[in-house]
Amino acid sequence: MRVIAGKYRSRQLKSVKSDLTRPTTDKNKxxxxxxxxxxxxGGVVLDLFGGSGGLGIEAMSRGMDELYSVDKQYKAFAVIKENVNMLxxxxxxxxxxxxRKALMKFNDEQVHFDLVLLDPPYAMKINKDIIETLAKQGNLNDGCTIVIEDLKEERIEVxxxxxxxxxKDFGITIMQILEYRGN
Structure with missing residues (x-):
């Protein structure tokens, strides 16, 4: 796994050695x-199910200013930290x-995002709730881009x-690109 373009182009990233994490392929990235x-x-990016951190790091490499990368699995957290420190x-x-705790933290700290990357474990059925929560809490800047990758049958009604x-369909998965227009 590597960074595709930008400031950190061609740099190799470590990946999580676990069945609980599914890295996005370089082609899909x-x-x-x-x-x-x-x-x-510029802007602030949220990678809510960070895995190895590849998507958030790619966004930083391509010009975002600040990254929030979240994962509840210790192995994933450690690999994200390692990749961020290495770069x-x-x-x-x-x-x-x-x-859920991360969403509360962003509410408490009134963090505002310009790009949100959602690639949760498949079939959790949480993407719509997450984006609605972020909007209700005021965490999304107007024009925020939201990327959702999930199983095709989990496609959200926007x-x-x-x-x-x-x-765009990618075999059994679908990628939806949304824009927040809240103001």
């Missing part, structure tokens, strides 16, 4: 960033906690204040 960018002019990314917050910008 490249497809994702071609769909949403491919480069950014010397100073403005990364790596959190070992359940996503309603205001979210707008479906793009959608």
């Amino acid at each position: 490249e497809n994702l960033f071609n769909m949403i960018g491919p480069y950014f002019d 010397k990314i100073d403005n990364a917050h790596v959190l070992k906690m359940d996503y 309603e205001a204040p979210f707008v479906l910008k793009k959608e």
Whole structure:
């Protein structure tokens, strides 16, 4: 696994040695960033189910200013920390906690995001609740891009204040790109 483009281009990333984590392939990562960018002019990114941290690190490499990467599994947390430290990314917050606790923390601290990456364990059926919670709490900046990767049968029905910008099938999975229009 490697960083595809930007500041950390071609740098190898460590991956989690666990059946509990499913890393996004380099090809899917490249497809994702071609769909949403491919480069950014600053902003704050949330990678809520960080795994090895590859998606959030890729966003930082492509121009985001600050990263919040969350995973409740210790092995994943440790690998994200290692990858962030190896690349010397100073403005990364790596959190070992359940996503619900992370959402409460973001509410308490009034953290605002410009990009949200959601790739939870398949079939949890939580993506819609997560984005609605982030919106209700005021954690999404107007125009925030939200990327959801899940099983095709878990495709969410998009309603205001979210707008479906793009959608792409990848075999058994689907990637949905949403924009938050809350203001």
